[in-house]
């Protein structure tokens with residue numbers, strides 16, 4: 001079931017409205033606490049209504065909205081919901097104080113009943129495990145085997161295969177349609193092959209890729225909807241999830257993942273994630289100690305999480321970065337020039353040695369964080385900015401607004417990768433979260449993005465289509481739990497003359 005953002009907003013608004021009276025009455029113990037300034041529902045809705053949204057909100061609109069909210073309530077606010085208090089942080093310094101200085105108090109997460117993690121009755125995964133020994137060891141297994149810079153070399157063959165397939169697809173589509181290609185369609189038809197190689201150690205045929213793409217997309221969009229309801233007790237979330245989503249979805253994805261787990265690991269591409277999970281021993285989180293093997297359904301949850309975590313955010317980021325390059329021929333030209341000077345860019349070493357390439361990727365992620373906000377569960381009351389944040393609260397970090405905060409970034413709405421060539425800028429970027437539970441795959445994501453951007457720019461020059469009249473690509477965002485481009489990127493590609501990368505053949 002595809003759930004649309006308006007439906008979602010309507011549901012959330014109705015729910016909040018119905019429960020607002022209850023929520024606004026002081027709760028046991030909370031009156032005494034100095035909570036962050038409250039964000040009354042009425043002001044929130046007025047601020048949203050006060051904006052003349054175009055067909056879809058653009059970055060500037062979102063920036064505008066956040067500024068208006070911050071202007072009258074400040075960078076830390078709270079909203080009393082019926083079952084918990086939500087705290088919103090939109091300032092990097094406050095976010096760092098919370099994520100780093102109070103790291104242990106905010107290292108927990110809720111365990112939502114999302115389709116990705118629903119192969120097990122209790123929902124299982126690195127991202128949703130309570131803070132403790134079991135989480136630490138699951139995360140270590142993922143990071144050490146698959147997402148460190150040194151482990152990226154194991155999958156060089158799979159990456160090259162996928163890159164070649166992608167270039168072939170663009171070449172043949174361009175030949176049939178006057179040079180114009182649909183970026184998203186082509187990418188999603190090949191990207192899952194790379195993830196399946198890393199996760200299950202085998203290749204996918206075209207039919208399997210299409211099926212996995214469809215299944216993962218629907219699981220992710222359903223999971224994203226459920227995350228909006230995270231403030232509700234688990235039982236209500238389960239009822240919601242049963243009511244909103246098809247019963248067969250979970251069985252279908254389990255069928256595909258089980259098939260991949262059980263059939264034909266050819267180990268073409270080194271040890272895969274599933275292999276490590278079959279060997280993995282899970283430490284008990286209680287004091288009794290002891291270890292046990294993972295159950296099959298737990299392995300399916302972890303594999304779905306691996307494919308979901310990388311398979312959604314990374315292509316969204318890649319599409320935004322390529323769209324910015326279409327709109328900024330100067331940046332694209334400088335990048336092409338640097339890649340040309342580096343020569344052969346298949347090797348990991350050459351790839352990571354281009355500071356400008358990395359700067360282009362980071363700048364794209366700053367302006368268009370695929371996950372515009374992330375949240376944590378407070379395990380222990382703490383203080384920040386003179387306010388108390390109570391145990392059980394959910395703290396939301398607004399990575400999108402921090403990325404365009406004019407106190408941190410000069411001319412924040414401008415795509416200007418050069419800013420990342422200066423030291424220290426990465427520390428201000430919140431798109432991957434921060435602290436102990438920061439994105440486990442951030443380095444791998446930046447590497448994969450750099451790899452594909454480099455090859456796409458080295459091979460082709462990317463221009464606006466004639467239909468756009470040489471105008472800029474539409475950069476409106478689709479506001480959701482994730483933030484993809486509203487209109488899929490279409491661009492005109494021209495093969496580069498690789499003797500001089502700035503010229504086209």
Ligand code: HEM
Nearest residue numbers: 127309310313314317374432433434437438439440441445
């Ligand atoms: C552009 C790509 C990506 C973006 C923008 C992104 C963003 C994020 C964010 C914002 C969080 C929450 C962090 C926090 O709470 O502080 C997160 C968590 C996580 N991400 Fe990513 N991510 C990306 C790619 C990946 C990849 C490639 C993987 C690899 C499997 C991955 C695996 C995870 C995991 C396992 C967590 C949960 C970490 C934990 O709870 O310990 N992500 N990601």
